[in-house]
Structures are given as structure tokens and as C-alpha cells.
Amino acid sequence: MLDWLSRPWPWYVAGPLIGLVVPALLLAGNRSFGVSSNLRHLCAALLPGKPEFLGHDWRATGAWNLAMAAGIAGGGALAAFLLRSGEPLLLAASTRIDVASLGIAPPGAGLLPDEIFALGALGTVRGLIVIVAGGFLVGFGSSYAGGCTSGHAITGLANGELPSLIAVLGFFAGGLAAVHLLWPVIS
Amino acid sequence: MNLRSGLLRYVAIGLLFGIVIVKSEVVSWYRIQEMFRFQGFHMYGIIGSALAVAALSIRLLTRAQRRSAEGEVIALARKQMGRGTRYWLGGTIFGLGWGLSGACPGPMFALAGAGYGSALVLIASALIGAWVYAWLRPRLPH
Numbered sequence: 001m002l003d004w005l006s007r008p009w010p011w012y013v014a015g016p017l018i019g020l021v022v023p024a025l026l027l028a029g030n031r032s033f034g035v036s037s038n039l040r041h042l043c044a045a046l047l048p049g050k051p052e053f054l055g056h057d058w059r060a061t062g063a064w065n066l067a068m069a070a071g072i073a074g075g076g077a078l079a080a081f082l083l084r085s086g087e088p089l090l091l092a093a094s095t096r097i098d099v100a101s102l103g104i105a106p107p108g109a110g111l112l113p114d115e116i117f118a119l120g121a122l123g124t125v126r127g128l129i130v131i132v133a134g135g136f137l138v139g140f141g142s143s144y145a146g147g148c149t150s151g152h153a154i155t156g157l158a159n160g161e162l163p164s165l166i167a168v169l170g171f172f173a174g175g176l177a178a179v180h181l182l183w184p185v186i187s
Numbered sequence: 188m189n190l191r192s193g194l195l196r197y198v199a200i201g202l203l204f205g206i207v208i209v210k211s212e213v214v215s216w217y218r219i220q221e222m223f224r225f226q227g228f229h230m231y232g233i234i235g236s237a238l239a240v241a242a243l244s245i246r247l248l249t250r251a252q253r254r255s256a257e258g259e260v261i262a263l264a265r266k267q268m269g270r271g272t273r274y275w276l277g278g279t280i281f282g283l284g285w286g287l288s289g290a291c292p293g294p295m296f297a298l299a300g301a302g303y304g305s306a307l308v309l310i311a312s313a314l315i316g317a318w319v320y321a322w323l324r325p326r327l328p329h
Contacts, residue, residue, distance in 0.1 A: 005210070011232030014211030018233065019240025021204050026248055028196045030255040032263055033241075035292040039317040047314065053321035067194040068201035069296050075205020076214070076300030083210060091217050092226040099220055111215040112289075112298070117305045134288030135295075135309040139316025141281025142292060144273055144327065146266065148281060149291040153234060156266065158241035163266040167278035174282020179223040182287060 006083045008090070022155055031064055034151025036142035038062065038069045053143070102187040126186050145170065196256075205297045214297050216289030223286055272328040284316075 025031040041062030044054040056062075089107040091099075096106045104113045114121070121127035142148040145167045147156060153171065156164025211233060212218050222230035248261045255261055268274075285291050290298065290309055298306035320327075 008212060009207065009210040011211065011229050012236060014207050014213070015233040015236030016240045017207045018204065018213075019237035019244065021200060022241035023244035023248055024200050025197075026245070026261045026263075027253070027255055028200065029193070029257045030259050030261050031197075035296070038296075039292060039313055040321075043314055043318045043321060047318045049318075049322070051321045051324065053324050054318075063194060064197045067197040068204075071198040071201020071203075072205035072208075072293060072296040073201075073300030074198070075202040075207075076209050076297030077205075077302070078202070079206045079209035079297075080301035083206070089212055089215060089217055092221050094226045095217065095221040095224055098224055098226075099217065107215075107217050111209070111212060111217075111301070112303060112305075113216060116216065117303055119304050122305065122308060130287050131305055131308050132312045134284045134290075135312025136316035136319075137280050137284025138288065138291060138295075138309075139284075139313030139318075140320045141277050141279070141284055141316070142313075143277070143317040143320040145277030145281055146273060148293075149234075149285075150293055152278070154237055154241050155263070158238055158245055159263050160242075161266050163268050163271065163274045166271055166274040167281075170275045170278020170280075171282040171285060174279040174284075175219070175223045175286035176282075177279075178283045178286025179220060182283070 002083070006085045008085060008087075018154070019158075021150075022158060025068075029064060032151070033155045034147050035065075035069065035072070036139075036148035036151060038065050039139050040143060041066055102183055104187075129186050141174070204293070205300060208294055209297050209301055214290065214294035214301070219285065219289040269329050276328075284313075 022033045025033050040054065041058040044056060044058040086109055088109060089111065091107055104115050116127055116130050122131060145152065147167060149171065152164040152167040157168060208214050213233060218230055221227040245263065253261050288309060292313065295306055295309050295313065299310060
């Protein structure tokens, strides 16, 4: 069993399970699935100043979502330590070639390339751009757009929201630009 | 509601979600590169099937007027379109960060739990991004 669970999960198992998070949260307490609101709640809890956007009662409105985020981190730990596969990720051959041209080795035992995500890489210009600027843009953009991949691309689209469709098209436009225009320049 | 036991169910849902996104490699920078280069079906299969299951579930729950465990009738709030600027512009800014780092907010938390120290730097940077947005918000078009 553990062995079977430790192998990488195919899309047709993972996708439907992720989709079920939406009804699980609705049934648990009529909550709408969206992880990025936690950035707002954490800002309100931790960072100085109270602009209007952070003036909300994060304990009342955000406790459930922060609890879920803690669960996500716990799930990441369980998956990485208890269900570790040890086999390299099976990346498309063409992607292996393309990331090699960025100076990044194909996947090893881990999920992330050391060239960017090892803590030492933060001392490089590229590491700073990818992690610090990339993280900043994710936080700024998801707050501005009012949602991220979960809130817009899953919950919003599943609920037939036009604003979410526009946001998702933006996610994709930005992602394509980052991979095809920015990555070659910073590498 | 008993706050503590009330929150535990959200921890449990997050736990399962975190396991799924790590074991299906959604959290991997490599998979995001593969997706934005249109070189693999994996991510599209995941997002597409998640979307289908979520859409069907929402329909079933709202048609049946199901109540949540807290007793209220299940309903999702509609998003305000306004001028729509926030959606395309904010979405594009988010996408740039997603394509650069290969991580969106859910995966950031999962990666931090999985022991990647740089994920904590990602989360801290995202918090500063959200904080800067909070201050600029009155001056940005929405």
C-alpha cells in the first residue's frame, strides 16, 4: 500500500481529488476554496500598518483558511518524508532539453532544481529574481486579481465566473511570458 | 461552533490536498516549465479534471440546496466584474511570478512542509507582495 502510494500519482487520480476539495470545503462550512487569501490574512496578522485591505478581522474570516494552509504544509511533509518515491520525476524529453539550455540539470531525486532552489542559489542574481521577485509577483498579483490558481482557475471557473476566466487567461499570458521571454534572459 | 474541532476539518482537507499536490508533482518547477512549453499533458489533465469534478460538485450541491455542517445553505458568492482591470492585469502579474518561480500559493505551503527552505523565502516574498498591494490598492485601477 505504502509502496503504491509512494509512486508518483497520475493526473486522473490527482485531478479529481483536487476537484473534491471544493465540495469538501462547501460541506464543511460553506467555504470557497482559494489559498491566496492566506497571504492577506498573514499580512494582517504579521506585517506593520493597517491599510484598508488588511483591516479585516482575519481571525474571524481567515482562521479556517489558515488552518487549511497549515494542513497543506503538513501534507507536504507527509508526502515528502513518508511517501518519498526516490525515483526521478518523468519529465518530457523535450522539456529536459529546454531546461538544459537554461543551465538546469534534469530532475534528480527531488522535485525542484538545486540550481535555483538550493538556499545557496539565493546568492545569485538569477536565484534572487526567481525566488524573491517571483514570490513577490505571485503575492502582489493574486491579491490584485482576488485569487490564484485555486480561487480562480478551479473554484471560479467551476462556478462559471467570467472574472475568473479573464484572470486565468492573465495567469497563462504571464506564465508564457515568464517561461519564454524572461527565463532565457535571466539564464 | 467549537472553534478547535471546527478548524480541524480544514486542517484535514489541507493535509489531503498537500499530499496530492506533492505526489502528483504539481509543486514541481519542472512540471510548470513543461506545462508552459506545451510539452506534456500532465498539468492540463490535472487542472481539467479538477475543474470538471469541482463544477459538477457545485451544481449537485446547490441544486439540492444542501446545507453545510454549520447549517447554512451552500452558495458561492459571485465575483464583482467592475472594470475588469484587476482580473487581467493582476492575473498577468501573478502569471509572471508563477512562470518564474514555478510555484503558486498552495504549492508554496506544501513545499515549505516538504522541507525546501527556499519555499519560506518564496512565502515571505509573496507576503511582501500582498502587503505592497494593500498599500497601493487605493491608487490602482480595479
